[in-house]
Amino acid sequence: MFYSTRDSKLRVTASKAILKGLSDDGGLFLPETIPSIDISKLLNLSYQELACYVLSLYLDDFTKDEIESCVKKAYGAFNFPDGPIQLHHEDKFSVLELFHGPTTTFKDMALSLLPHLMSVAKKKNGITKKIQIVTATSGDTGSAALSSFISSDDISVKVLYPHGGISAFQEMQMLYFTSDKCRAYALDESNFDDCQNFVKKILNEQHEDVIVSSANSINIGRLVPQIVYYIKSYIDLVNAGKINLGDELDVVVPTGNFGNIFASYLAKKMGTPLGKIVCASNENRVLTDFLTTGTYSIDREFKKTNSPSMDILISSNLERLLYLLAENDEEVRSYMKDLKSDKKGYKVSDSMKKKLNEFEAYSVNEKDTIEAIRECFDTYNYLIDPHTAVSYRAYTRMATSNRVLVVSTASPYKFTEAILEVFNKKEDDVVKAMTMIQDLTGTKMPVQLEKVLKVATPRYLLKKSQVEDVLFSKKVLVVSVPATSANLGPCFDVAGIALNLFNKFGFKPNANDVVKGFKSEYKDNNLVLKSYRRLFERYGDAYLPVEITLLETNVPESRGLGSSSTCIVAGLMAANEMLNRKYSKLQLLELATELEGHPDNAAPAIFGSLVATWNDGNEYHPVQYVVSDKLKFILAVPDVQLKTKDSRGVLPQSLSYKDIQFNSSRIMNTAKAYMEGDVKSLCGLIEDKIHTPYRLKLIPDADKIGALAKANGCPFTISGSGSTLLIISSDESIISKLEKENYSVKYRFMCLSVNKDGATVEEK
Numbered sequence: 001m002f003y004s005t006r007d008s009k010l011r012v013t014a015s016k017a018i019l020k021g022l023s024d025d026g027g028l029f030l031p032e033t034i035p036s037i038d039i040s041k042l043l044n045l046s047y048q049e050l051a052c053y054v055l056s057l058y059l060d061d062f063t064k065d066e067i068e069s070c071v072k073k074a075y076g077a078f079n080f081p082d083g084p085i086q087l088h089h090e091d092k093f094s095v096l097e098l099f100h101g102p103t104t105t106f107k108d109m110a111l112s113l114l115p116h117l118m119s120v121a122k123k124k125n126g127i128t129k130k131i132q133i134v135t136a137t138s139g140d141t142g143s144a145a146l147s148s149f150i151s152s153d154d155i156s157v158k159v160l161y162p163h164g165g166i167s168a169f170q171e172m173q174m175l176y177f178t179s180d181k182c183r184a185y186a187l188d189e190s191n192f193d194d195c196q197n198f199v200k201k202i203l204n205e206q207h208e209d210v211i212v213s214s215a216n217s218i219n220i221g222r223l224v225p226q227i228v229y230y231i232k233s234y235i236d237l238v239n240a241g242k243i244n245l246g247d248e249l250d251v252v253v254p255t256g257n258f259g260n261i262f263a264s265y266l267a268k269k270m271g272t273p274l275g276k277i278v279c280a281s282n283e284n285r286v287l288t289d290f291l292t293t294g295t296y297s298i299d300r301e302f303k304k305t306n307s308p309s310m311d312i313l314i315s316s317n318l319e320r321l322l323y324l325l326a327e328n329d330e331e332v333r334s335y336m337k338d339l340k341s342d343k344k345g346y347k348v349s350d351s352m353k354k355k356l357n358e359f360e361a362y363s364v365n366e367k368d369t370i371e372a373i374r375e376c377f378d379t380y381n382y383l384i385d386p387h388t389a390v391s392y393r394a395y396t397r398m399a400t401s402n403r404v405l406v407v408s409t410a411s412p413y414k415f416t417e418a419i420l421e422v423f424n425k426k427e428d429d430v431v432k433a434m435t436m437i438q439d440l441t442g443t444k445m446p447v448q449l450e451k452v453l454k455v456a457t458p459r460y461l462l463k464k465s466q467v468e469d470v471l472f473s474k475k476v477l478v479v480s481v482p483a484t485s486a487n488l489g490p491c492f493d494v495a496g497i498a499l500n501l502f503n504k505f506g507f508k509p510n511a512n513d514v515v516k517g518f519k520s521e522y523k524d525n526n527l528v529l530k531s532y533r534r535l536f537e538r539y540g541d542a543y544l545p546v547e548i549t550l551l552e553t554n555v556p557e558s559r560g561l562g563s564s565s566t567c568i569v570a571g572l573m574a575a576n577e578m579l580n581r582k583y584s585k586l587q588l589l590e591l592a593t594e595l596e597g598h599p600d601n602a603a604p605a606i607f608g609s610l611v612a613t614w615n616d617g618n619e620y621h622p623v624q625y626v627v628s629d630k631l632k633f634i635l636a637v638p639d640v641q642l643k644t645k646d647s648r649g650v651l652p653q654s655l656s657y658k659d660i661q662f663n664s665s666r667i668m669n670t671a672k673a674y675m676e677g678d679v680k681s682l683c684g685l686i687e688d689k690i691h692t693p694y695r696l697k698l699i700p701d702a703d704k705i706g707a708l709a710k711a712n713g714c715p716f717t718i719s720g721s722g723s724t725l726l727i728i729s730s731d732e733s734i735i736s737k738l739e740k741e742n743y744s745v746k747y748r749f750m751c752l753s754v755n756k757d758g759a760t761v762e763e764k
Helices: 014-020 047-058 064-074 107-111 114-124 140-149 168-176 192-203 220-239 259-270 286-293 318-326 329-340 350-358 366-380 386-397 416-422 430-441 447-454 464-471 527-539 563-578 585-596 602-607 644-649 657-676 679-685 692-698 702-711 734-740
Strands: 002-004 007-012 029-031 086-089 093-097 130-136 155-162 182-187 210-213 249-254 274-281 295-297 345-347 359-363 403-408 477-486 495-509 514-516 546-553 610-615 620-625 632-638 716-718 725-729 747-752 760-763
Touching: 007 014, 014 114, 014 210, 014 220, 029 220, 029 318, 047 064, 047 220, 064 114, 086 220, 093 220, 107 114, 107 140, 107 220, 114 140, 114 155, 114 220, 130 140, 130 192, 140 155, 140 168, 140 182, 155 168, 155 192, 168 182, 168 416, 168 430, 168 447, 182 192, 182 464, 192 210, 192 464, 220 249, 220 259, 220 403, 249 259, 249 386, 259 274, 259 318, 274 286, 274 386, 286 295, 286 359, 318 329, 318 350, 329 345, 350 359, 359 386, 366 386, 366 416, 386 403, 416 430, 430 447, 477 563, 477 602, 495 563, 495 602, 495 632, 495 657, 495 747, 527 546, 527 563, 527 585, 546 563, 563 585, 563 602, 563 760, 585 602, 585 620, 602 610, 602 620, 610 657, 620 657, 632 734, 644 692, 657 679, 679 725, 692 702, 692 716, 702 716, 702 725, 702 734, 725 734, 734 747
Parallel strands: 093 403, 130 155, 130 210, 155 182, 249 274, 249 403, 274 359, 514 546
Antiparallel strands: 002 007, 002 029, 086 093, 295 345, 477 495, 477 760, 495 546, 495 610, 610 620, 632 725, 632 747, 716 725
């Protein structure tokens, strides 16, 4: 059984503790008793066998077969081809390398196991609801959680991380594991503590449709597996002849949230002959100050450092240590209350302060972190990451006659900026930086990281006010796509402008594909559905069936205003949203162009405003221009459709050099005139010799409308490849003049402004 640190009478089974993550009273779970081991009887066990043994001592309601099955799935060659842990030996110390898993961080050691434990726990408790993992990360937990749960059918993962508070590669790696169920979100204007506070708040709330749990080390399903590698390290050092059985082994752990170091403390309490347990902190030295003074205070400056995973002021797992030392939940509640109050901290009792002597603590600043990396490489030809460097520097400062285990928590390749600083180099491009490190050090890049370098998933930036709405999205989407006017005179097939007139489409998950509200209900010919499916087909994502409803149709069909583009862009945007915005807008433009044939309508529909697009043979390059608010776009829409094939059919088969020169001379200055709202210049710049003169003959009364526009000093052209005529003005007074004329067909006149945002997605 497990009890809460804030109410020792509140007890649950191991499976329920794993599912809940956090106790109902906000406390953290601890085992009723800390079991004892005889390490002399464990010397011949493999990592998997030892993990099964240790887990069986804690997970009281799991059977032996269930534990063995979970361990086999987690710690097999698929996740750890070179074995879960490796030890690097020097004369007086050994480095415990915990970065040989899927994401090259120590978090893989526990998180590879957690989804399997959760699945078993879910069945044990007869739970049919889906589980949503909500977790905060200062760098490494996020990618490890996403990697571990991405193949789970009934568990989704949402990760919060501080925007700008992790390394470029850490962010890239998290984004790599984006899927329909897994996503990392950058929290704007925040630090790790803000993210962690949101997670704790969410875990303490009631959620109707899902069970919410955590993958942070506050979950005992994360914590208990971490005990194993400290016991296994001791065994391996004995078997390697580096220590004798019974010798004390000192441990130095770089830590911010106090989870990994607390696992080493539990290993010691179980009977592993560990000596000093050393807490290594960076400049956010809240733990160092606490362990040396007995006072915990977050009333201090928060610093972003070159060891970002330890940029933490509120160390959640410390609460577990407080309870074990105090053995009094009332005392723990008092400390936690003071931490949240205006006091912003607490001072422990004298008796507890004495017990803190079991720990040593050191703080290492950024400059010394870089020096530690340089020293370790120069002395031992061994490259370490900044967090390991904090641990290494603490080791060099401590006085001991014991062998020391320096804990290494991540691959140095995840922190390229810091590593290059050691060699007085700088390279902002992550791919180039990694290649440079490999050349400089001869240290091979982990194969797990190579595939991540090709990631294109964009950042999903959240404001604090959006967190709960986005994290608990039901994925019922409304996609609004603006009308677009393409060609824009001489800018044939390369430029277009988004206007504030929209088609709206509804999307919601469904057992099978269904389309509603369209002229033709036959789904296989529906352009929105075809585009939706295309994204999954192109990138190989598991398909998610959908019900699509046409909610509003304001963009006239086959009139040159991008009605087909609204369908294509809506389908792609919705599919990408279902996949948690896995793909960038540039990738969506590429797919839209494949479906439509050219980017002139698709680009402004996606990006908004005026967009000109060029292609280098490999990809499209859209360039967005901000159009002046002075300009009004008057549409003259006839009650006549004009198919693209017909409008293109009247174009000449060959062009004169004079006409090409006429058009190209205008293209250079067109965008500038739009940006400045220069109506006078646009009158000349929007003229076209290549297609407008031929296509005007297909549009009734085009000459009459064109003459009226010219008489009023307004630029005039055809919109796209349809029958709509476009007049640009600084006001809308010309509409009244247009409406007074008599026409051979019915015309509708609209005055529109430029849409600056492109297609939008809302959740209803």
